[in-house]
Each structure stands twice: as structure tokens, then as C-alpha cells.
Amino acid sequence: xxxxxxxxxxxxxxxxxxxxxxxxxxxxxxxxxxxxxxxxxxxxxxxxxxxxxxxxxxxxxxxxxxxxxxxxxxxxxxxxxxxxxxxxxxxxxxxxxxxxxxxxxxxxxxxxxxxxxxxxxxxxxxxxxxxxxxxxxxxxxxxxxxxxxxxxxxxxxxxxxxxxxxxxxxxxxxxxxxxxxxxxxxxxxxxxxxxxxxxxxxxxxxxxxxxxxxxxxxxxxxxxxxxxxxxxxxxxxxxxxxxx
Numbered sequence: 001x002x003x004x005x006x007x008x009x010x011x012x013x014x015x016x017x018x019x020x021x022x023x024x025x026x027x028x029x030x031x032x033x034x035x036x037x038x039x040x041x042x043x044x045x046x047x048x049x050x051x052x053x054x055x056x057x058x059x060x061x062x063x064x065x066x067x068x069x070x071x072x073x074x075x076x077x078x079x080x081x082x083x084x085x086x087x088x089x090x091x092x093x094x095x096x097x098x099x100x101x102x103x104x105x106x107x108x109x110x111x112x113x114x115x116x117x118x119x120x121x122x123x124x125x126x127x128x129x130x131x132x133x134x135x136x137x138x139x140x141x142x143x144x145x146x147x148x149x150x151x152x153x154x155x156x157x158x159x160x161x162x163x164x165x166x167x168x169x170x171x172x173x174x175x176x177x178x179x180x181x182x183x184x185x186x187x188x189x190x191x192x193x194x195x196x197x198x199x200x201x202x203x204x205x206x207x208x209x210x211x212x213x214x215x216x217x218x219x220x221x222x223x224x225x226x227x228x229x230x231x232x233x234x235x236x237x238x239x240x241x242x243x244x
Contacts, residue, residue, distance in 0.1 A: 001038055001041045001042055002038070003037065003038065003047070007047055007051075008034070010051070011030060011033045011051065012170070014055060015029050015084065016170065018058070018084030019085030019088060020084055020085075021088070021173060022088070022175040023170060023173065023174045025088055025091060029084070033051075033055075036050075036054045037050045037054055058083070058084050058087065059084070060083075092175060092178075092179070095175055095176065095179050095239060096179040096182065098239060099176070099179045099180055099234070102234065103183055103234050106234060107227065107230050110226050110229075122222065123222050126222050127214065127215075127218040129218070130217045130221065131214050131218075135217065138214075138217040138218075142191070142217060142220050142221050145187075145221065146187045146190070146191035146224060147187075147188065148187075148228035148231075149183075149187050150181070150185070150188070152184070152231050153177065153180070153184065157172075160174065160177070179239075180231075180235065183231075184231060187224060187227050
């Protein structure tokens with residue numbers, strides 16, 4: 001039995017009021033609610049009873065006190081946590097760990113055969129580039145690459161924002177893109193450390209020999225090239241949020 005528009009609106013409002021703030025998790029929960037309720041109604045249960053039974057299961061949801069985390073390590077939860085908001089926190093943590101692990105796997109693939117041949121060639125060209133250009137240009141290019149992962153977020157952010165204002169989405173944010181965005185900020189944080197820490201401790205890159213300057217800038221550019229390119233592959237992969 002198909003649910004009416006009013007019934008779907010009721011389910012949607014209850015999910016949102018439960019603290020859900022990500023579009024992909026909202027859609028997965030909505031689909032789970034609809035399927036479970038329709039199955040119960042097909043067995044003769046009234047909508048109110050079916051909805052109450054399904055919703056109660058999520059409202060009373062409790063995170064396990066001790067679980068294996070994404071890196072196969074026991075993680076303890078000392079406080080009792082209930083409800084859709086806590087379910088969201090669990091999936092946010094799980095998906096963030098999955099994306100972070102997959103991202104470093106992609107990075108590692110650049111140093112495995114046969115991709116390592118291309119990586120070494122790019123590295124050689126980067127060292128030549130760092131040797132030929134002034135130090136400021138090398139650092140400027142390095143700084144530009146630190147923002148590159150965030151630039152990949154712009155198309156999706158635009159689509160999500162337009163979908164929200166067109167009433168096609170309930171939320172601008174998605175769990176996947178929030179997790180990927182957090183990973184992307186690592187590159188910017190590393191660049192900030194490179195720029196500001198030497199000033200704090202009073203050591204400038206110019207104080208070192210030209211060979212060390214070239215090697216440092218070239219190494220950082222190589223890392224940021226790989227880091228930025230890895231995001232292109234990461235963005236294309238599908239990370240499905242699934243409720244149990």
C-alpha cells in the first residue's frame with residue numbers, strides 16, 4: 001500500500017525533528033521508514049500503528065557500549081546515547097573513517113607498480129621546475145595546490161545549494177561531502193604550518209642552502225599534486241550511507 005502525501009510529510013517532519021541534518025542520511029532513513037511502514041500496512045496494520053512501531057525503533061536506538069571502529073580497534077562509549085541524532089553521529093563517524101582510509105589507500109596506490117613510474121617522472125619534473133623558478137613562485141604554486149582539493153567541492157556545493165532553494169532537497173549538506181571536505185582541509189592546514197611555524201620559531205627557508213630550498217619546495221609540491229589528484233578519484237567514488 002502506497003503512502004499518501006500527508007503521511008510522507010509526517011514521516012519527513014519526524015526525521016528532521018529527530019536531529020538529522022544531512023541529505024543522504026535523510027533520504028536513506030526516509031526510504032527505510034517508507035518500506036517498513038508499507039510492509040506492515042500490507043499485513044493489515046493501520047498507518048498510525050505501523051509508523052509508531054517503526055519510529056519507536058529509531059527513537060529508542062542506542063549506540064553499542066563497545067564496538068569495533070573503522071580501523072578494527074575496540075572503541076568504548078561510556079555514556080548512554082539514544083535516538084536519531086545519535087544514529088547520525090555513529091554514521092558520521094563511520095563514513096568519515098571510511099573516506100579517510102580510502103583516501104590514503106588512493107595516495108598509496110601512486111607509489112605502487114606500475115603507477116610509481118608516472119609518480120617518479122612527475123617528481124623529476126617537479127624538482128626541475130622548483131630548480132628553474134624563483135623560490136616565491138614555487139611557494140606560491142605550492143600554496144595554490146593547498147586550495148585545490150577544496151575547489152573540487154564547489155560544483156557539488158553549487159548543485160546542493162540550488163537543489164535546496166528549488167525545494168528539491170531538505171538540506172544543503174550531505175554526510176559524504178562533509179566528510180570529504182574535512183579531509184580536504186588537511187592540505188590547507190599543512191600549508192599554514194609551513195608558512196607560520198618558521199616565523200614563530202624564527203627560521204626562514206631562505207636561511208638554508210639553495211639545494212635544500214629546492215628539495216623542500218619540490219617535495220611539498222609533489223605531495224600536494226598527489227593529494228589533489230587523489231581527491232578527483234575520491235569524489236567520483238560512491239560512499240553509500242546505509243541504515244541497518
